[in-house]
Each structure stands twice: as structure tokens, then as C-alpha cells.
Amino acid sequence: MQIMNDNGCSWLHDLDLRTNIKILEKNKECDWLIIGAGYTGLSAARKLAQLYPNQKIILIDAQLAGEGASGRNSGYLVDTTLNDGFTSNKELDNYKKKIDIYKLGIEAVKRLSKEYQVDCDWNDSGKFFASSNIEDEKILKYFSNTLSNLGFEHSILDKKKLSKRLGTSFYNIGLYTKGGVLLHPGKLVRAMIDALPTNVQLLENSPLIKWNKINNIIFSYFKNGFVKTKKIIFATNGFLRSLGIKSNYNFPITLTASMTRALTNKEFESIGEPKEWGVLPVRPMGATVRMTKDRRILIRNTAEVYNPFKMSEIDLKKRSSIHKIGLKKRFPELPDDLIKSSWSGIVSRTRNSSQIFEKIDNNIFAAGSYNGSGIGAGTLFGEQIAIKASNESTKEIEIIEARNKPTWLPPQPILNFGVKARLIYERERAKSEI
Numbered sequence: 001m002q003i004m005n006d007n008g009c010s011w012l013h014d015l016d017l018r019t020n021i022k023i024l025e026k027n028k029e030c031d032w033l034i035i036g037a038g039y040t041g042l043s044a045a046r047k048l049a050q051l052y053p054n055q056k057i058i059l060i061d062a063q064l065a066g067e068g069a070s071g072r073n074s075g076y077l078v079d080t081t082l083n084d085g086f087t088s089n090k091e092l093d094n095y096k097k098k099i100d101i102y103k104l105g106i107e108a109v110k111r112l113s114k115e116y117q118v119d120c121d122w123n124d125s126g127k128f129f130a131s132s133n134i135e136d137e138k139i140l141k142y143f144s145n146t147l148s149n150l151g152f153e154h155s156i157l158d159k160k161k162l163s164k165r166l167g168t169s170f171y172n173i174g175l176y177t178k179g180g181v182l183l184h185p186g187k188l189v190r191a192m193i194d195a196l197p198t199n200v201q202l203l204e205n206s207p208l209i210k211w212n213k214i215n216n217i218i219f220s221y222f223k224n225g226f227v228k229t230k231k232i233i234f235a236t237n238g239f240l241r242s243l244g245i246k247s248n249y250n251f252p253i254t255l256t257a258s259m260t261r262a263l264t265n266k267e268f269e270s271i272g273e274p275k276e277w278g279v280l281p282v283r284p285m286g287a288t289v290r291m292t293k294d295r296r297i298l299i300r301n302t303a304e305v306y307n308p309f310k311m312s313e314i315d316l317k318k319r320s321s322i323h324k325i326g327l328k329k330r331f332p333e334l335p336d337d338l339i340k341s342s343w344s345g346i347v348s349r350t351r352n353s354s355q356i357f358e359k360i361d362n363n364i365f366a367a368g369s370y371n372g373s374g375i376g377a378g379t380l381f382g383e384q385i386a387i388k389a390s391n392e393s394t395k396e397i398e399i400i401e402a403r404n405k406p407t408w409l410p411p412q413p414i415l416n417f418g419v420k421a422r423l424i425y426e427r428e429r430a431k432s433e434i
């Protein structure tokens, strides 16, 4: 298994290069071992360090900390997500459980930002769900009904209003929700790295190869040695399955995105100088598009089963040309060569879009599978899995544990076949929305 990121992510290019990177060079022993240093693992480590200032905590990542999905996502800290249906009371109850988690997630990131004075370009701008396909009005009206029932401030927008606000006349129908935040994902995860207390030892570029448990002690093996620990937390999200964690409940999906250079004054004027915005698709396989506060446009419009994890340069270029088509559809007046960089990232999905938050076995815990909405949930689940692993409870844990649990997935090759078929179907349904 090769776990290696491409280095094409614009968000990460915005950050200063980190120095003093440490790898695992020899055998070690600790009280707590956390595998995976994205939002989840970093939050778990931070919380454990607060709870146990005198214990030894090791946080370890296969690559550079924060440079997986956490540093390369689209930066929507969501309060709601759009799901077809949710009309009956039972479905409404389930949706409410989901958004209760999103709410706690936003609060967790807000708390962190305040405590550590994080500058991550936080913008309470709300977000849009929009479509060029007028038939999607039906979906948006259902969704509007759901949001009204749950007391979320929102409005349905027609083409004229959308065009004025977004600077593109691509969309024919949309729904604006006031809640939700746009942020710089790279700056957020970097702030989490900087906030790590001194009793956390961060080791990077050290992939976990295998692990086992002997008499309640967990041994984790790396290229240059092993770590012996009393308790372990798996926070590897898209890589949970490859480490044998909840294998029948989650699977990885590869997403790709591109970011343009900043628009010139003239280009920006030509699209009406819109304020920062974020559009999510109405249909699952449609494009996510963002106008950043510094006038760059981000587009993410591919999602697929892709093995191995690292996308080849040729394949990334092919995805980048799909991003280019998506941009051209929305901004025909802008030049063709706007894309500055493209990248891929791995997320974890479950069959019923529920997350993993579990004690796997004595002293073994896992959190992840946020189904593409992991900024808030990852921060929250990381902190709370650390508390759960300490045999404590909180109101947050009660809310997390009240969610529907992930449902069982069929074994390979049936799983890949099923997922691929579903993605083809969804892609076809969202053909106009890439």
C-alpha cells in the first residue's frame, strides 16, 4: 500500500514550509498512540495531552501531518448537507441526528479557533446548493421543507439572484443556507499542528505497516521499528479499511480538485466582483465550486474508486481537464488557462453516510468516515474519541452515539463493483452539473 500525496494542492502551497520533521527511527513505548495526523488525530492528541499532561503520547503519520484530506479539502464547515427526501418524520429524526453532530462540529472548530487564535480565513458566509437543471427545484423544495421544519434560515434563489451573487449565469435554481462557514483548510490543520502540546511527540513520514495486540499491549510496526503502547486510536479516515479497521463498514473514495490563480482586476470585474462564496451541488456527483476571498476559484467535480491511493500525474491531468470544462461552463468569459494546480485526496465513505466512532476492542479505538464532511466532525470526533478512550462520557459523546451506525458492506469484489455502478449512475444523473 502506497500512501503518498501529490504536491499539487494550492491550500498547502499557501503555507510556510515546516521544518524539524521527525520520523520514527527506533523502537518506542508510550501510553497512547494515535495513527493519522489529520483533523481527527490532531484533535485526539490535543485532547489527550490536556487530559494526561504527564503521560507519553505519540502521534504518527505516514506522510507530513495535515497534508492528507485535512489540508486538501474544499473548506466547507457545514451545518447542513443536502439529502434527497427527508420528508417523513422518521427521516426527519435521522436528519436531525446528523445535523446535531454538524452543530457540535462547528462549535468544536470555533472553540479551537478562539482558544488558539487561529487565522483560517473564517467566513460565516453561509453556502449555496445550486443547479443548472431547473428540474432540481423539486429537490430543493423538499430540502427547504426539511430546513424549515428544523428551523434553519434559508431562501430559494432564482437564476437572476444567483447570477448577481455568484457572478455566473450557469445556475438556474439554488438554495442559500445562512449557517455554515467557509475557511482555509490548510491554515486550520496547520494551526492544529502548531497547537500540539509538548507532551505529544509528532512523528511523520512513517507509515504504519501492521499492528497486533498481545496480552492487552498493542504493537505497531513501522519501517524503522515498532511502538509499544497501552492504548491506540486509529484516525486514518480513508485508510481505515487498509489497516483492517471496520473493513466491512467503510471504503475509500478518491476526489480531485483544482484551483485557479487569482483573477486579475479586469477578470474579476467581468464577473461582477462577487464576494466570497461556496456552491455545493444538488446532485451528489455535481461540482463543488468556491470563489475564495482572494479571488481564486476552486472546483472539485470528480469522485471515484481509484487504486492505488496515489493518483498518477497523467490521471491527475485528465481530471484537471474535467475541472477546466466545469470552469468554462460557469465562467465562459474567463481565460482557458486559469488553473494553477490540481490535486487528489482520499475520503472515507460508509453505505448509509454515518460516521465511525467506536471502541473496536479493549484499548483500541477508531474515529472517521465523515463521508466528505469531516472538518467539523473530524475535529469533534477526535476530541471525543480521546475522552471515550479515557472511559469518560460527555453530552457530545451521547449525541454522537445516538446517530445511526454505519451499515454492513458486502465483501470485495462485490463492493467495488457496487460502488462503481452507483458512481456511474450518480455521474449520469449529474451530467449537466460537472
Ligand SMILES: Cc1cc2nc3c(=O)[nH]c(=O)nc-3n(C[C@H](O)[C@H](O)[C@H](O)COP(=O)(O)OP(=O)(O)OC[C@H]3O[C@@H](n4cnc5c(N)ncnc54)[C@H](O)[C@@H]3O)c2cc1C
Binding pocket: 003, 035, 036, 037, 038, 039, 040, 041, 060, 061, 062, 063, 064, 065, 066, 067, 068, 069, 070, 071, 072, 073, 074, 075, 076, 077, 078, 206, 207, 208, 209, 235, 236, 237, 238, 239, 243, 255, 256, 257, 300, 344, 345, 346, 347, 367, 368, 369, 370, 371, 372, 373, 374, 375, 376, 378
Ligand atoms: C478534495 C476534497 C474535498 C473535501 N471537501 C470537504 C469540505 O468542503 N468540507 C468537509 O467538511 N470535508 C471535506 N472533505 C473531507 C475532509 O477533508 C475529511 O473528512 C477530513 O479531512 C478527515 O480528517 P481525518 O483527520 O479523519 O483524515 P485525514 O485528513 O485523511 O487524515 C488521515 C491521516 O492518516 C494518515 N495515514 C493513513 N494511513 C496511515 C498509516 N498506515 N500510517 C500512518 N498514517 C496513516 C494519512 O497520511 C493522513 O494524514 C474533502 C475531502 C477532499 C479530499
